[in-house]
Amino acid sequence: MTLSPLSLALMPRPDGISLSLSGLALFMTLCTALYTKGYGSSAHRPSRILFSCGLWGFGLFAVLTPLAADWFSMTVFMELASVALFLMIFTGDRDTAVMYLLTQLAGAGFLLAGTALLYLKTGQLEVGRVPSSLLPWFLLGLGIKAALPGLHFWLPPTHSRAPTPASVLLSGFAVKMGLYGLMRLSCPDTERLFLFAGLVMALYGAIQALFQRDVKRLLAFSTISQLGFVLAALGSGGAGGVTAALLYSTAHGLFKGLLFCSAGVLEKTCETRDLSRLAFRQSASPLLLGLFLAGALAITGFPGTSGFIVKALVKTALKEGHHAAAIRLLSLAGLGTTLYLCKMAYYGFLGGGGGPAPKTARPAADPRCLAAMAFLAAATLLSGILPLILPGLLHGQAGSWLSPSQLIPAGLPIIGGLAAFVLVPSAFRPNRGDIPDLYSFFTLLGLPGRAVSDLLGKMHNGRIRMYLFVLLGLALLVFFRLSLG
Amino acid sequence: MSPVLAIVTPLTAAVFLPLVSIWGKKHLSGTIAVLGFLSLAFTLVTALGGWKSPLVERVGGWSPDLGIVLVVDPLSSLFLLLGATGFALTFVGSLEKLGGGPWRYYTLLFLSWASVNGIFSTGDLFNLYVFYEIFSVSAYLLVAFSSMAWQAVEAGFKYLLFGTVGALFFLMGTAFTFISTGALNLALLSEALPKAPPAAVTVLSGCLIIALMVKAGIFPAHFWLPDAHSSAQSAVSALLSGVLVKVSLYVLLRLASLFFLPLVPETFPLLMTAGCLSLLAGHVMAWRQDDLKRLLAYSTVAQIGYVLIGIGCASPAGFTAALYQVFSHMGAKMGIFLTAGLLIDGAKTRKIDELAGAGRCRPFLAVSFVFFASALVGLPPLNGFTSKWLLTLASLESGTALPALCLVAGTLISAGYYLKVIRSLLSPVPGRAPLDRKARPAALGCLICLIALCLVLTALPYMPELWKGLTLRLSRTAWDPSAYIRTVIGP
Numbered sequence: 001m002t003l004s005p006l007s008l009a010l011m012p013r014p015d016g017i018s019l020s021l022s023g024l025a026l027f028m029t030l031c032t033a034l035y036t037k038g039y040g041s042s043a044h045r046p047s048r049i050l051f052s053c054g055l056w057g058f059g060l061f062a063v064l065t066p067l068a069a070d071w072f073s074m075t076v077f078m079e080l081a082s083v084a085l086f087l088m089i090f091t092g093d094r095d096t097a098v099m100y101l102l103t104q105l106a107g108a109g110f111l112l113a114g115t116a117l118l119y120l121k122t123g124q125l126e127v128g129r130v131p132s133s134l135l136p137w138f139l140l141g142l143g144i145k146a147a148l149p150g151l152h153f154w155l156p157p158t159h160s161r162a163p164t165p166a167s168v169l170l171s172g173f174a175v176k177m178g179l180y181g182l183m184r185l186s187c188p189d190t191e192r193l194f195l196f197a198g199l200v201m202a203l204y205g206a207i208q209a210l211f212q213r214d215v216k217r218l219l220a221f222s223t224i225s226q227l228g229f230v231l232a233a234l235g236s237g238g239a240g241g242v243t244a245a246l247l248y249s250t251a252h253g254l255f256k257g258l259l260f261c262s263a264g265v266l267e268k269t270c271e272t273r274d275l276s277r278l279a280f281r282q283s284a285s286p287l288l289l290g291l292f293l294a295g296a297l298a299i300t301g302f303p304g305t306s307g308f309i310v311k312a313l314v315k316t317a318l319k320e321g322h323h324a325a326a327i328r329l330l331s332l333a334g335l336g337t338t339l340y341l342c343k344m345a346y347y348g349f350l351g352g353g354g355g356p357a358p359k360t361a362r363p364a365a366d367p368r369c370l371a372a373m374a375f376l377a378a379a380t381l382l383s384g385i386l387p388l389i390l391p392g393l394l395h396g397q398a399g400s401w402l403s404p405s406q407l408i409p410a411g412l413p414i415i416g417g418l419a420a421f422v423l424v425p426s427a428f429r430p431n432r433g434d435i436p437d438l439y440s441f442f443t444l445l446g447l448p449g450r451a452v453s454d455l456l457g458k459m460h461n462g463r464i465r466m467y468l469f470v471l472l473g474l475a476l477l478v479f480f481r482l483s484l485g
Numbered sequence: 486m487s488p489v490l491a492i493v494t495p496l497t498a499a500v501f502l503p504l505v506s507i508w509g510k511k512h513l514s515g516t517i518a519v520l521g522f523l524s525l526a527f528t529l530v531t532a533l534g535g536w537k538s539p540l541v542e543r544v545g546g547w548s549p550d551l552g553i554v555l556v557v558d559p560l561s562s563l564f565l566l567l568g569a570t571g572f573a574l575t576f577v578g579s580l581e582k583l584g585g586g587p588w589r590y591y592t593l594l595f596l597s598w599a600s601v602n603g604i605f606s607t608g609d610l611f612n613l614y615v616f617y618e619i620f621s622v623s624a625y626l627l628v629a630f631s632s633m634a635w636q637a638v639e640a641g642f643k644y645l646l647f648g649t650v651g652a653l654f655f656l657m658g659t660a661f662t663f664i665s666t667g668a669l670n671l672a673l674l675s676e677a678l679p680k681a682p683p684a685a686v687t688v689l690s691g692c693l694i695i696a697l698m699v700k701a702g703i704f705p706a707h708f709w710l711p712d713a714h715s716s717a718q719s720a721v722s723a724l725l726s727g728v729l730v731k732v733s734l735y736v737l738l739r740l741a742s743l744f745f746l747p748l749v750p751e752t753f754p755l756l757m758t759a760g761c762l763s764l765l766a767g768h769v770m771a772w773r774q775d776d777l778k779r780l781l782a783y784s785t786v787a788q789i790g791y792v793l794i795g796i797g798c799a800s801p802a803g804f805t806a807a808l809y810q811v812f813s814h815m816g817a818k819m820g821i822f823l824t825a826g827l828l829i830d831g832a833k834t835r836k837i838d839e840l841a842g843a844g845r846c847r848p849f850l851a852v853s854f855v856f857f858a859s860a861l862v863g864l865p866p867l868n869g870f871t872s873k874w875l876l877t878l879a880s881l882e883s884g885t886a887l888p889a890l891c892l893v894a895g896t897l898i899s900a901g902y903y904l905k906v907i908r909s910l911l912s913p914v915p916g917r918a919p920l921d922r923k924a925r926p927a928a929l930g931c932l933i934c935l936i937a938l939c940l941v942l943t944a945l946p947y948m949p950e951l952w953k954g955l956t957l958r959l960s961r962t963a964w965d966p967s968a969y970i971r972t973v974i975g976p
Contacts, residue, residue: 098901117886475691
């Protein structure tokens with residue numbers, strides 16, 4: 001076999017999945033660019049240049065990733081998008097940026113090896129299902145990007161420590177690139193895995209988010225929880241599973257972007273992300289509060305927002321696949337969602353729980369930030385209202401949106417969550433430290449590596465006698481191996 | 486065009502320079518420039534001729550079984566081109582930095598150019614050994630020729646010791662070959678060796694492989710390399726890592742296609758294992774360094790491992806990938822060594838921590854460092870990425886996933902240590918004394934040339950027609966020895 005020439009190709013006729021994700025990438029980049037104008041970046045000029053290079057580079061490659069015709073091009077675009085995001089994070093927090101880049105490079109490496117195997121096995125690279133023997137490579141590669149359970153260790157620290165515009169893009173689109181790959185992969189072989197992983201993520205993310213003090217860390221775990229909903233939809237085995245997953249990830253990009261934007265404004269105006277300290281502030285301006293609420297209602301699945309529609313779609317898909325237990329578990333995760341958003345709203349925006357101490361005022365937010373948030377909120381609300389007033393937009397569910405059979409399961413977690421938050425407020429006070437996540441476990445994994453590195457270091461001790469001895473051993477080994485024949 | 490001129494011109498220059506230093510000291514730099522240019526021109530013309538149609542020169546008119554034959558086929562001409570590029574850039578950089586003063590240094594450079602051209606074009610095993618020795622001796626002295634006196638001398642001594650051991654193995658292999666077949670010509674040998682006793686073939690191929698592993702600095706025979714490559718002057722370090730290490734790889738490729746492939750295929754898994762070990766150990770050791778040049782030297786050990794993985798695949802795809810990696814590494818590593826040299830000359834220190842902020846004062850060097858580092862790490866779409874992809878494809882095709890995993894690990898570790906350096910270069914350090922910023926236009930020109938080379942290498946595989954023709958041609962010559970044998974002894 002001679003080596004094929006390399007090529008970067010785009011789909012000649014992209015389908016709905018690719019087009020809508022590309023559109024989302026473009027919209028998110030534009031909103032983030034506007035948000036960044038108001039958010040303000042480093043005073044240092046090279047840092048600013050690096051940041052805008054990262055932003056627009058990310059926009060370009062994020063738009064191209066879903067449009068790529070083959071796995072090779074997709075891997076390349078995805079890796080370039082990660083490098084661009086790395087540049088953005090690098091201007092803020094360098095350690096986090098390095099950690100982020102290394103995890104993404106590992107993912108891309110596995111994906112590339114899987115792609116090579118696919119090419120050798122089938123002779124073509126089209127984005128789509130792959131033979132089941134190659135699934136581990138692809139799942140490992142895409143799983144790091146999409147933060148599958150166990151591979152998610154990089155996500156909470158990265159999302160929380162990155163500069164807010166980068167967090168918006170990370171949660172808003174970067175994780176969707178991995179999900180996009182998983183959507184293309186999904187086949188009967190992966191259903192059980194996706195469903196199981198999705199439920200684990202949805203519950204684990206919600207529980208972790210509930211006990212966070214750092215607003216951005218809370219939102220990062222919320223992202224894991226929401227990605228779990230998407231994966232569960234992919235694993236439902238129902239006819240509408242992929243559509244539900246696609247719409248859920250689009251909607252999540254918009255409202256999670258909005259929530260990260262509001263967290264960024266909080267951080268900027270109050271100079272802290274700690275909920276226990278934000279509690280000593282007066283309540284936020286009505287405009288900011290309203291924009292935040294648009295995102296918060298959408299993420300809990302309040303009727304009239306995009307979250308309501310997509311949650312209903314996921315449940316329909318699961319119903320079709322006869323996974324009643326999964327629906328109940330997701331409702332539980334939905335309860336958790338309501339609770340952690342109540343916590344964020346009450347302590348972060350309403351200045352609640354501060355006690356008798358005098359409250360300090362909040363400076364006003366930059367109008368450009370608010371404008372970017374308004375765009376995101378408008379998109380969230382519009383995509384929530386349109387299917388309600390235009391039945392048939394999502395065929396199959398025409399007219400049934402506002403029936404009690406849809407409204408009651410959507411409303412229960414919200415009402416239940418609100419009631420729990422009002423009745424037992426002490427359980428959700430932001431006064432404890434972080435619950436350990438897998439991140440520290442993965443640093444433990446470095447220990448054997450360190451041992452090997454120390455051993456190698458000891459080997460290079462500068463004694464020529466020893467070096468020659470090793471050389472002799474090598475020679476004997478070579479002769480021994482060759483004489484075996 | 487006879488390949489003899491490509492060897493004789495630099496050899497004459499090496500002899501001529503001491504005479505000029507006695508009688509015409511004023512014209513020393515001019516003479517060096519002219520002789521360097523002549524050597525470059527003859528080498529390039531030879532390479533071009535060999536690429537079009539193989540050149541054969543029977544030295545003294547003797548037939549192949551008695552005399553020495555010089556052969557330039559497409560594989561040789563590619564390596565001649567590599568050598569010419571590397572030496573030309575080294576000459577330009579050295580002339581600007583040192584001027585014509587240290588004529589001994591230029592004599593050594595010319596001597597090593599002559600021997601390198603000789604190795605690339607000779608078709609005789611013993612002649613190869615002789616050129617190898619000239620090349621090694623001049624390399625020992627080039628390493629020791631430095632301003633950091635005791636370190637460089639120690640490194641040169643270590644290199645000498647290991648080089649001699651390697652040379653002994655090579656000589657033993659040659660002797661066994663001659664004893665068992667009575668021939669020394671490579672083409673004749675590939676026909677005579679199958680008739681030799683198998684035990685003898687095993688022993689002689691073992692000797693040759695060990696010799697080449699030592700000379701190429703492959704783990705665990707690499708101990709001389711980090712010292713030698715880091716203690717020399719930056720221009721010499723660039724030459725050592727960029728070109729001189731590749732000489733052994735050329736010999737390995739040539740012997741692999743002529744002898745090992747048909748006779749001792751067991752060598753290939755061995756080479757693959759050595760490549761993976763070299764890759765991991767080289768990257769891990771580079772990670773541990775706090776001296777920038779030592780870090781780059783260890784990274785060379787790892788990158789040579791990549792080439793070995795390609796050769797170890799024992800397939801046309803693997804050989805092509807190995808060749809691509811040879812060129813890709815040459816462009817990027819020479820560039821990063823020259824950049825590091827300029828930064829180090831400015832800051833007067835080689836410690837990574839003490840170089841903090843050096844990139845901020847010299848933005849072009851910072852950009853070029855980042856560029857070459859990304860090429861070496863293999864960020865898409867740069868040449869390092871392509872070579873990683875080709876190697877992954879080739880190694881998976883040969884049925885093992887281990888090298889692919891090693892490549893992923895290598896990418897991560899190398900990204901880690903290059904980011905460490907880049908962070909230090911870009912970190913803000915208040916109150917630092919201004920760095921020496923002597924303008925070096927020629928050195929910057931060299932860097933731009935190497936960046937262009939990397940970009941050309943990057944673009945090449947994306948042009949389907951050109952790339953297909955190139956790989957077909959290369960796999961035909963590098964993989965299939967019959968064309969080579971036909972050229973030398975006729976149909």
